Amino acid sequence: MNRSLSLRSKKTHQGNESGGGTTRRFGFASMRASTQPELSKKLYRLIKSENHVISAHTSAGREQISIAAQLSEWGLSTNDDAISDISDKIGVMLSELGELEITYAHNLEDFRSVLKSIRNVEASVQPSRDKRAKITDEIQRLKYKEPQSPKLVQLEQELVRAEAENLVAEAQLSNVTRQKLKEAYAAHFAAVVERSQKQEILAKHSRRLLALLDDTPVVPGDARPAYDLERDARQILADAEEDLRNWTLELEEVPTNASLDAGAMPSMANISIASSVNGNGEQASLQGSDAVEPKHEVVV
Amino acid sequence: MNRSLSLRSKKTHQGNESGGGTTRRFGFASMRASTQPELSKKLYRLIKSENHVISAHTSAGREQISIAAQLSEWGLSTNDDAISDISDKIGVMLSELGELEITYAHNLEDFRSVLKSIRNVEASVQPSRDKRAKITDEIQRLKYKEPQSPKLVQLEQELVRAEAENLVAEAQLSNVTRQKLKEAYAAHFAAVVERSQKQEILAKHSRRLLALLDDTPVVPGDARPAYDLERDARQILADAEEDLRNWTLELEEVPTNASLDAGAMPSMANISIASSVNGNGEQASLQGSDAVEPKHEVVV
Numbered sequence: 001m002n003r004s005l006s007l008r009s010k011k012t013h014q015g016n017e018s019g020g021g022t023t024r025r026f027g028f029a030s031m032r033a034s035t036q037p038e039l040s041k042k043l044y045r046l047i048k049s050e051n052h053v054i055s056a057h058t059s060a061g062r063e064q065i066s067i068a069a070q071l072s073e074w075g076l077s078t079n080d081d082a083i084s085d086i087s088d089k090i091g092v093m094l095s096e097l098g099e100l101e102i103t104y105a106h107n108l109e110d111f112r113s114v115l116k117s118i119r120n121v122e123a124s125v126q127p128s129r130d131k132r133a134k135i136t137d138e139i140q141r142l143k144y145k146e147p148q149s150p151k152l153v154q155l156e157q158e159l160v161r162a163e164a165e166n167l168v169a170e171a172q173l174s175n176v177t178r179q180k181l182k183e184a185y186a187a188h189f190a191a192v193v194e195r196s197q198k199q200e201i202l203a204k205h206s207r208r209l210l211a212l213l214d215d216t217p218v219v220p221g222d223a224r225p226a227y228d229l230e231r232d233a234r235q236i237l238a239d240a241e242e243d244l245r246n247w248t249l250e251l252e253e254v255p256t257n258a259s260l261d262a263g264a265m266p267s268m269a270n271i272s273i274a275s276s277v278n279g280n281g282e283q284a285s286l287q288g289s290d291a292v293e294p295k296h297e298v299v300v
Numbered sequence: 301m302n303r304s305l306s307l308r309s310k311k312t313h314q315g316n317e318s319g320g321g322t323t324r325r326f327g328f329a330s331m332r333a334s335t336q337p338e339l340s341k342k343l344y345r346l347i348k349s350e351n352h353v354i355s356a357h358t359s360a361g362r363e364q365i366s367i368a369a370q371l372s373e374w375g376l377s378t379n380d381d382a383i384s385d386i387s388d389k390i391g392v393m394l395s396e397l398g399e400l401e402i403t404y405a406h407n408l409e410d411f412r413s414v415l416k417s418i419r420n421v422e423a424s425v426q427p428s429r430d431k432r433a434k435i436t437d438e439i440q441r442l443k444y445k446e447p448q449s450p451k452l453v454q455l456e457q458e459l460v461r462a463e464a465e466n467l468v469a470e471a472q473l474s475n476v477t478r479q480k481l482k483e484a485y486a487a488h489f490a491a492v493v494e495r496s497q498k499q500e501i502l503a504k505h506s507r508r509l510l511a512l513l514d515d516t517p518v519v520p521g522d523a524r525p526a527y528d529l530e531r532d533a534r535q536i537l538a539d540a541e542e543d544l545r546n547w548t549l550e551l552e553e554v555p556t557n558a559s560l561d562a563g564a565m566p567s568m569a570n571i572s573i574a575s576s577v578n579g580n581g582e583q584a585s586l587q588g589s590d591a592v593e594p595k596h597e598v599v600v
Contacts, residue, residue: 006372007395040570042370045370046370046374047503049370052359056357070342070346072306080477083477083478091487170520171337171518178383178513179517187503195496196496197500199492200496204489207490207551210486215557217489217557220468220565224474237303252508254510258516259516266516266518266519281458
């Protein structure tokens, strides 16, 4: 990690679409991305890319499980009792490593669907911004062309409503984005820790298995001593199984204060949004309806 | 790991080619495998499959690095200082996670090339077995058809030489297989431990970064308190970097007694193979020529 402390080059400007995702820029995924509202395009692409990571880990896991079986078969075919037993047991371990890789991919799926809730709010906030901008433009146009138009009064009223609606939308966006970003990546990193710790357990026991294989060289015609360590090998598998069974995820908590109601507003009855949302129709439904106190919770 | 303690079904017989690798059975790789000597076919396929695992991890790593950049770009575009800073730092962590995945793939490459040395010995032992079998067959044929043939004496002598050569070949196979199997998988599992421990370090520090993102919801129109945790976020990256720098691989050793000379025989001057390899021409070159004592060494 000897690189800079930021991924952004000094030249990067907002709206610059370059970055890691350029390889699929003109692909099918990008075509569909172009139908996404501007606001949610970046996250839309990121969520697509996450699919590639997920399928790569799934594929790695499946191949590992396949190789585990192949190793076991190969060991059997050597007609060497020691190699046969150890390779079969190593195969069991490799297979479990593969399963953990697939579980990791499943956990990333969950992470990915949490990210989608941010993208969805982004997509839904875009029309609210567009509406406000459109009314503002129309007012400017009318003021220039027909300064006395009675439609101006109507538009000014519409603008107040649109601004109020947009204020709510932006607050929802901010609330959901912060909450879900934390939740998503807290889960992502918890999944990394789980995979890491479990695979480390398996790898260490697997090395114990290897120690049972006597690699003292023989001279031609000499028979190797009979292999009698099946019991020890089985015990190592049992040890690994027990360690995995006793494993629990122990992590520093990621604290959260996010306690949102169905309207993505603070779920506290004592907060009124009337002062900031002047008379628009959404006030009632957006105001916190659950009479619960904010709790200090934990994301994962 | 609640499955059986062996990957072999009770019905599995030697020579049964089924197992995990069936999906590519009729593929191009299998066609080339069919030109491999029988003895090395299984390992040939396994080594091919390992390529798929390696490229899956490489691909997962590259995509992760791409996503890291996308996340950072997205964060910048939110115009939210806190999200922008945290997402950029999380991006640095994700990028490093991706690099570790690629390093893991490189380590598997090394593991894979050690496996190849077993496959190569297997492939080279096959002709020796074939030769012995062919001479034996011919002797049987002649004994039946021309029991008085003078060629029988010549063939019997050839058989003694072929048997001697094969004894050496089988000893080489056994010596190399055991040594390299241990070496290969000890390295494989060491790579798993390295990736696991380093990724765990990154994941835990990443969760500390997330804790810096205040997800207390706001009501419409309220401004969020200014974000002033850049310094803390930078410190977390520095902590992660330092932990990775101080990291060392600490593992129980996998002991080895394999100390082979260039002929894949025990590299000890005091061992003579004359008693088992009766008068064949390879004796001198196969006998241990290095006057070193066998050492208790460690595979990785």
